[in-house]
Amino acid sequence: MKRSFSSTAAAxxxxxxxLSGSLTAAAQDTIKVGVLHSLSGTMAISETTLKDTMLMLIxxxxxKGGLLGKQLEAVVVDPASDWPLFAxxxxxxxxxxxxxxxFGCWTSxxxxxxxxxxxxxxxxxxxxxxxxxxxxxxxxxxxxAAPNQQAVPAVDYLMNDIGVERWVLAGxxxxxxxxxxxILEAYLKAKGVAEEDIMINYTPFGHSDWQSIVADxxxxxxxxxxxxxxxxxxxxxxxxxxxxxxxQGVSAEDIPVVAFSVGEEELSGLDTGPLVGHLAAWNYFMxxxxxxxxxxxxxxxxxIGSEDRVTNDPMxxxxxxxxxxxxxxxxxxxxxxxxxxxxxxxxSVPNLTGGWATMMPNHHITKPVLIGEIQADxxxxxxxxxxxxxVGDAWSDYLDGSKDLMADWMMxxxxxxxxxxxxxxxxxxx
Amino acid sequence: xxxxxxxxxxxxxMGLAILLTLACVPVVGMTEATAxxxxxxxxxxxxxxxxQKRFAQKAEGVDALANSGDTLARSLLEALxxxxxFERKSDGLLVFVDxxxxxxxxxxxxxxxxxxxxxxxxxxxxxxxxxxxTRIRAALATFDxxxxxxxxxxxxxxxxxxxxxPETTERLRGYLASESDPTVRDAMISAIHLANLSADDPALRxxxxxxxxxxxxxxxxxxxxxxxxxxxDPELGAAVNEVLNGIDLRIQLYxxxxxxxxxLSLGSVLVLAAxxxxxxxxxxxxxxxxxxxxxxxxxxTTYVIQxxxxxxxxxxxxxxxxxxxxxxxxVGILIERGVIRFLYGRPLETLLATFGISxxxxxxxxxxxxxxxxxxxxxxxxxxxxxxxSVLSLTLNRLYILLFCFLVFSALYLILKxxxxxxxxxxxxxxxxxxxxxxxxxxxxxxxxxxxxSGIAGVAGVALSxxxxxxxxxxxxYIIDSFMVVVFGGVGNLWGTLVAxxxxxxxxxxxxxxxxxxxxxxxxxxFIILFIQKRPxxxxxxxxRAAEG
Numbered sequence: 001m002k003r004s005f006s007s008t009a010a011a012x013x014x015x016x017x018x019l020s021g022s023l024t025a026a027a028q029d030t031i032k033v034g035v036l037h038s039l040s041g042t043m044a045i046s047e048t049t050l051k052d053t054m055l056m057l058i059x060x061x062x063x064k065g066g067l068l069g070k071q072l073e074a075v076v077v078d079p080a081s082d083w084p085l086f087a088x089x090x091x092x093x094x095x096x097x098x099x100x101x102x103f104g105c106w107t108s109x110x111x112x113x114x115x116x117x118x119x120x121x122x123x124x125x126x127x128x129x130x131x132x133x134x135x136x137x138x139x140x141x142x143x144x145a146a147p148n149q150q151a152v153p154a155v156d157y158l159m160n161d162i163g164v165e166r167w168v169l170a171g172x173x174x175x176x177x178x179x180x181x182x183i184l185e186a187y188l189k190a191k192g193v194a195e196e197d198i199m200i201n202y203t204p205f206g207h208s209d210w211q212s213i214v215a216d217x218x219x220x221x222x223x224x225x226x227x228x229x230x231x232x233x234x235x236x237x238x239x240x241x242x243x244x245x246x247x248q249g250v251s252a253e254d255i256p257v258v259a260f261s262v263g264e265e266e267l268s269g270l271d272t273g274p275l276v277g278h279l280a281a282w283n284y285f286m287x288x289x290x291x292x293x294x295x296x297x298x299x300x301x302x303x304i305g306s307e308d309r310v311t312n313d314p315m316x317x318x319x320x321x322x323x324x325x326x327x328x329x330x331x332x333x334x335x336x337x338x339x340x341x342x343x344x345x346x347x348s349v350p351n352l353t354g355g356w357a358t359m360m361p362n363h364h365i366t367k368p369v370l371i372g373e374i375q376a377d378x379x380x381x382x383x384x385x386x387x388x389x390x391v392g393d394a395w396s397d398y399l400d401g402s403k404d405l406m407a408d409w410m411m412x413x414x415x416x417x418x419x420x421x422x423x424x425x426x427x428x429x430x
Numbered sequence: 431x432x433x434x435x436x437x438x439x440x441x442x443x444m445g446l447a448i449l450l451t452l453a454c455v456p457v458v459g460m461t462e463a464t465a466x467x468x469x470x471x472x473x474x475x476x477x478x479x480x481x482q483k484r485f486a487q488k489a490e491g492v493d494a495l496a497n498s499g500d501t502l503a504r505s506l507l508e509a510l511x512x513x514x515x516f517e518r519k520s521d522g523l524l525v526f527v528d529x530x531x532x533x534x535x536x537x538x539x540x541x542x543x544x545x546x547x548x549x550x551x552x553x554x555x556x557x558x559x560x561x562x563x564t565r566i567r568a569a570l571a572t573f574d575x576x577x578x579x580x581x582x583x584x585x586x587x588x589x590x591x592x593x594x595x596p597e598t599t600e601r602l603r604g605y606l607a608s609e610s611d612p613t614v615r616d617a618m619i620s621a622i623h624l625a626n627l628s629a630d631d632p633a634l635r636x637x638x639x640x641x642x643x644x645x646x647x648x649x650x651x652x653x654x655x656x657x658x659x660x661x662x663d664p665e666l667g668a669a670v671n672e673v674l675n676g677i678d679l680r681i682q683l684y685x686x687x688x689x690x691x692x693x694l695s696l697g698s699v700l701v702l703a704a705x706x707x708x709x710x711x712x713x714x715x716x717x718x719x720x721x722x723x724x725x726x727x728x729x730x731t732t733y734v735i736q737x738x739x740x741x742x743x744x745x746x747x748x749x750x751x752x753x754x755x756x757x758x759x760x761v762g763i764l765i766e767r768g769v770i771r772f773l774y775g776r777p778l779e780t781l782l783a784t785f786g787i788s789x790x791x792x793x794x795x796x797x798x799x800x801x802x803x804x805x806x807x808x809x810x811x812x813x814x815x816x817x818x819x820s821v822l823s824l825t826l827n828r829l830y831i832l833l834f835c836f837l838v839f840s841a842l843y844l845i846l847k848x849x850x851x852x853x854x855x856x857x858x859x860x861x862x863x864x865x866x867x868x869x870x871x872x873x874x875x876x877x878x879x880x881x882x883x884s885g886i887a888g889v890a891g892v893a894l895s896x897x898x899x900x901x902x903x904x905x906x907x908y909i910i911d912s913f914m915v916v917v918f919g920g921v922g923n924l925w926g927t928l929v930a931x932x933x934x935x936x937x938x939x940x941x942x943x944x945x946x947x948x949x950x951x952x953x954x955x956x957f958i959i960l961f962i963q964k965r966p967x968x969x970x971x972x973x974x975r976a977a978e979g
Binding site for chain 2: 215216
């Protein structure tokens with residue numbers, strides 16, 4: 001039997017589970033797993049890949065003998081990039097299909113839309129994308145990065161290793177860039193960066209004429225101090241942005257751009273020649289040299305039937321989230337959501353970069369932070385990584401409203417936003 | 431804390447491996463040195479260091495290669511810069527890899543021998559970072575100072591401005607004596623002046639300041655600003671001030687020219703997108719909400735043609751122009767014959783029907799090409815910029831599109847004014863009944879006019895494919911802007927569309943630095959609404975009987 005990307009210990013557990021499974025009479029029925037990703041509409045670009053990842057993971061698990069002696073069954077629904085529809089589909093999954101857990105959502109607004117449903121029906125949601133933080137729910141497990149696992153370390157790298165003194169915070173005009181930039185601005189000022197050395201710029205969705213903004217950045221960066229751009233520019237608008245940078249001769253050596261939403265999947269749609277050397281901060285890169293990553297890539301490309309398909313960070317988040325759920329269910333001996341919520345805290349599974357991911361009491365996980373430079377072949381070359389693992393922080397330490405808040409879902413606290421100063425749990429996200 | 435363990439262990443083994451290989455370096459160096467020159471030793475050291483994982487060691491490797499002065503070192507550094515240098519995982523052999531073809535072409539670095547093709551994951555790329563890239567470029571710049579092409583030498587000199595140290599300055603002085611090209615000489619003299627700004631001799635410093643008068647290089651300006659704040663010599667201070675003021679004035683002037691160019695180029699995109707609509711909406715009076723999707727079809731045509739001829743990017747873009755015209759034009763005629771002709775005189779129904787068509791076209795593209803954006807390559811002659819000086823450079827793709835916009839406009843103008851089709855189009859649009867009485871087949875003219883307008887939209891799509899994403903949503907971004915330009919310019923007037931598009935572009939670009947991209951767009955929109963209140967027929971209202979009708 002070929003063992004794919006799992007530690008020996010986990011595999012041993014599984015073979016025992018498989019053994020007992022084959023003996024149990026109840027092997028007939030299945031455990032249902034919900035997959036809530038848009039397969040049509042604007043977000044289909046990113047989310048379809050995650051649906052396929054989930055199907056592959058469930059398939060692999062079934063080949064290993066399933067879970068608790070039962071086979072897993074994927075229930076795939078299409079919320080069509082329509083936020084209210086996300087809530088409806090989530091309700092269907094939990095009430096009609098009685099799924100044991102749901103893996104899904106991409107945008108923050110879709111997560112906010114399903115949140116009340118999961119809290120009302122006590123479901124489990126594994127959310128795989130980097131987000132702006134400021135949330136912790138009893139029913140949601142955040143396997144993507146919080147700002148302190150992506151944005152803040154990236155700024156640290158630029159400041160300490162590259163010696164950047166002037167900052168351009170460029171973003172698309174919506175909630176994730178605005179919150180992230182607010183955190184970063186507060187962080188930079190706390191580090192002693194002067195007001196006139198920070199330039200903040202917002203552009204509309206799908207902005208395509210970057211001439212004057214790039215010219216401004218060039219001017220801002222030519223005044224003798226090392227300058228970098230921290231980009232929270234969303235999806236599509238990145239292509240004309242990087243093209244304009246290339247055409248106006250702004251190279252990564254002069255003014256590096258570090259992006260938080262440009263990954264392998266996004267790069268596969270464009271000519272990376274002029275982008276070489278620009279940076280991205282993630283917790284996983286396809287180019288990471290580890291045995292478990294090689295196995296994952298081989299399995300993925302085999303499953304999807306193409307050697308050109310890439311892997312990316314949210315896929316790794318699903319890989320981690322799924323394995324954590326499997327382990328927690330085995331530990332609890334049941335798929336009951338409350339039992340799994342208790343069992344999953346403290347569960348550790350291998351990540352794809354050769355380390356371990358642990359579920360923390362605030363429902364965020366530990367991750368390494370990697371900074372990579374874009375290469376001509378559309379891959380990232382890791383140039384820096386955090387020495388250890390970083391614990392995801394639900395409430396930012398740099399914002400006034402949230403620095404006194406903490407999340408801890410273990411008894412006796414069991415609260416998503418406990419105010420350490422007033423000693424009260426405010427009740428939001430309960 | 432058992433979790434930290436694997437990480438620690440892997441670190442340790444890595445460190446050990448590096449130590450071991452490092453220990454081997456001098457040994458290899460010495461055994462080779464007995465047989466070969468010091469150059470060879472540098473080269474060998476460089477090769478081994480390049481394969482290390484730590485960037486600091488790779489940097490030493492680059493220096494060793496640069497010192498060796500070997501011709502192989504140069505091609506090695508270039509391959510490293512271009513990401514073509516790989517290590518074979520099985521035996522650690524360094525190879526050049528060409529990934530462009532279907533099969534990898536693998537070449538032994540040392541022997542130049544072609545090797546058996548293997549899978550990409552069996553190779554490990556020698557990765558570099560920005561610091562290394564700067565170092566490699568500096569190393570290559572010293573090679574380039576003796577290049578026969580003066581343009582290459584000029585780039586090399588300007589490259590060195592940011593990293594001037596006594597050593598490179600000395601080297602530049604050496605090259606200056608033998609330099610024959612006047613532009614390169616000037617650049618070298620400026621570089622030496624720049625280095626002299628920090629000289630101890632006050633006379634030398636003053637001469638350097640005066641020598642840099644009017645120089646627009648950012649490094650020069652920064653050097654002068656630094657000198658201004660640090661110097662306490664009044665005579666020098668006055669000279670620096672005067673030179674700096676002169677430089678700032680010139681920078682401002684060129685900044686103005688740059689903004690005008692940005693505005694014109696944004697305007698040319700608006701005109702290209704709108705000019706097809708000026709025909710269908712302006713001349714025929716059809717509100718075509720699918721106009722944006724016709725632009726999108728033109729962009730996808732470019733993509734398909736480029737897939738058909740992957741080795742001739744430039745030619746494929748040129749061929750795409752007539753092809754996109756035909757594809758979008760035919761789809762336009764199909765829409766006119768199939769839907770719009772039943773709805774003439776009922777603008778609201780036309781609007782809804784064409785909006786439906788736009789959704790159908792978008793979804794069709796999603797199903798055929800996938801919802802992912804497609805990448806259209808830009809030909810070499812359209813990338814980069816025309817550098818006028820170090821503060822003003824005109825990006826080539828925008829420059830070509832500006833020219834292209836004028837070409838399309840003139841062609842369309844000639845068709846309408848000089849051909850019999852144009853005559854019939856104008857006749858039908860001015861007075862349909864009379865035109866029919868004169869023997870014009872108005873149905874055929876309608877179809878051809880709509881086809882012409884749609885075809886021009888397709889051509890605009892080719893231009894847009896060079897600027898922005900080619901995806902199913904491409905058209906939506908331009909439909910509002912197009913209507914805005916046509917209404918502002920005056921319905922039914924081509925000149926109006928041209929002037930309106932260009933002036934809106936320039937106005938937008940002058941507002942943008944002051945108000946930000948979002949607010950600038952809003953302000954322009956508000957201005958147009960106010961303007962239409964005052965002059966409901968736009969900048970250039972159509973005169974005559976048709977206008978009243």
